[in-house]
Amino acid sequence: xxxxxxxxxxxxxxxxxxxxxxxxxxxxxxxxxxxxxxxxxxxxxxxxxxxxxxxxxxxxxxxxxxxxxxxxxxxxxxxxxxxxxxxxxxxxxxxxxxxxxxxxxxxxxxxxxxxxxxxxxxxxxxxxxxxxxxxxxxxxxxxxxxxxxxxxxxxxxxxxxxxxxxxxxxxxxxxxxxxxxxxxxxxxxxxxxxxxxxxxxxxxxxxxxxxxxxxxxxxxxxxxxxxxxxxxxxxxxxxxxxxxxxxxxxxxxxxxxxxxxxxxxxxxxxxxxxxxxxxxxxxxxxxxxxxxxxxxxxxxxxxxxxxxxxxxxxxxxxxxxxxxxxxxxxxxxxxxxxxxxxxxxxxxxxxxxxx
Ligand SMILES: [Ca+2]
Ligand SMILES: [Ca+2]
Numbered sequence: 001x002x003x004x005x006x007x008x009x010x011x012x013x014x015x016x017x018x019x020x021x022x023x024x025x026x027x028x029x030x031x032x033x034x035x036x037x038x039x040x041x042x043x044x045x046x047x048x049x050x051x052x053x054x055x056x057x058x059x060x061x062x063x064x065x066x067x068x069x070x071x072x073x074x075x076x077x078x079x080x081x082x083x084x085x086x087x088x089x090x091x092x093x094x095x096x097x098x099x100x101x102x103x104x105x106x107x108x109x110x111x112x113x114x115x116x117x118x119x120x121x122x123x124x125x126x127x128x129x130x131x132x133x134x135x136x137x138x139x140x141x142x143x144x145x146x147x148x149x150x151x152x153x154x155x156x157x158x159x160x161x162x163x164x165x166x167x168x169x170x171x172x173x174x175x176x177x178x179x180x181x182x183x184x185x186x187x188x189x190x191x192x193x194x195x196x197x198x199x200x201x202x203x204x205x206x207x208x209x210x211x212x213x214x215x216x217x218x219x220x221x222x223x224x225x226x227x228x229x230x231x232x233x234x235x236x237x238x239x240x241x242x243x244x245x246x247x248x249x250x251x252x253x254x255x256x257x258x259x260x261x262x263x264x265x266x267x268x269x270x271x272x273x274x275x276x277x278x279x280x281x282x283x284x285x286x287x288x289x290x291x292x293x294x295x296x297x298x299x300x301x302x303x304x305x306x307x308x309x310x311x312x313x314x315x316x317x318x319x320x321x322x323x324x325x326x327x328x329x330x331x332x333x334x335x336x337x338x339x340x341x342x343x344x345x346x347x348x349x350x351x352x353x354x355x
Pocket of ligand 1: 130131132133151152153154155162
């Protein structure tokens with residue numbers, strides 16, 4: 001792995017050299033989430049000659065998304081050598097300004113945040129609001145204090161993106177804070193907590209968040225970047241022997257905006273993931289879990305379909321997979337398993353009958 005540029009070059013080289021099915025499982029959380037980015041655009045480009053299959057990711061529902069809303073709490077920290085005192089975001093009703101997360105022992109937790117303002121990579125102005133990401137721990141003397149200031153880049157004109165990490169040896173309750181250092185907007189922001197861990201997922205949803213949400217979105221969605229591309233086959237995980245989604249499979253429902261030079265407009269609802277594939281299958285290395293395994297299985301089925309129908313296009317492949325999928329609860333399309341579990345035989349039959 002060598003970053004988004006290397007990924008783009010690799011995808012283009014594979015497509016140029018005649019790869020008909022490309023299976024990928026690399027998602028850069030530094031690529032834009034709310035608008036098409038460079039990797040997303042590369043996927044669009046190669047989809048005319050190759051069918052692109054991407055794992056949805058294993059981030060579960062470990063995300064929160066809200067409009068920035070100043071609380072009555074402020075935080076003081078150093079920014080470009082100067083001490084600033086600025087408001088923190090109010091995640092909950094009430095005084096506590098931090099998002100509680102319970103971190104189990106011996107974990108490195110990476111916290112990534114983006115907000116719905118244009119990235120400069122698309123020729124835009126870059127961020128208009130400077131949000132910062134703070135991590136705090138519960139302190140017995142002071143009820144709430146941010147002890148680590150690790151995502152405090154000057155964001156104006158740059159990427160609307162921050163990343164912070166915390167490593168613990170014993171279980172702790174930590175708080176994620178979002179501060180607005182400058183700018184007049186109150187943008188929609190989204191935080192992803194990775195790596196996936198069921199205990200973190202639970203703590204992200206136990207306390208009721210303020211419900212400032214755009215219509216039609218899923219605040220817990222973790223399907224982002226090129227996995228949002230409607231021309232990608234985005235693959236969720238179901239266990240090979242059960243018809244229910246894996247709890248760690250990334251969730252759809254992220255809003256995709258159209259980027260203008262200064263702002264993001266017209267949020268669209270994209271139906272992701274597309275299909276679920278089996279994981280937990282036996283390999284020479286033992287059982288293989290996660291959406292990467294599922295993507296490989298779906299890629300294999302697509303290779304067989306393509307062999308039977310060499311003219312199979314990306315759009316046709318997506319259509320046949322959706323139409324022939326075996327639904328996984330809840331009924332119909334859902335953000336966890338898309339249109340359902342892949343059914344290779346039914347897909348082949350459908351393609352043959354030309355339905
Ligand atoms: Ca910042
Ligand atoms: Ca379903």
